């Protein structure tokens with residue numbers, strides 16, 4: 250089975266492994282980073298913003 254290369258919406262890199270969330274793709278590295286990121290981490294708002302943008306796009 251050929252794996253489709255997709256652009257991760259968080260890091261913008263082209264990856265073949267990851268998850269699809271609300272029709273958008275997040276690579277495995279970013280997925281793990283989001284899970285491991287503490288709410289008080291300075292990167293956390295960035296992840297939330299990315300997620301929110303997808304959510305808004307799909308629920309407009």
Ligand SMILES: [Zn+2]
Pocket residue numbers: 257258259260261262275276277278279280
């Ligand atoms: Zn990524």
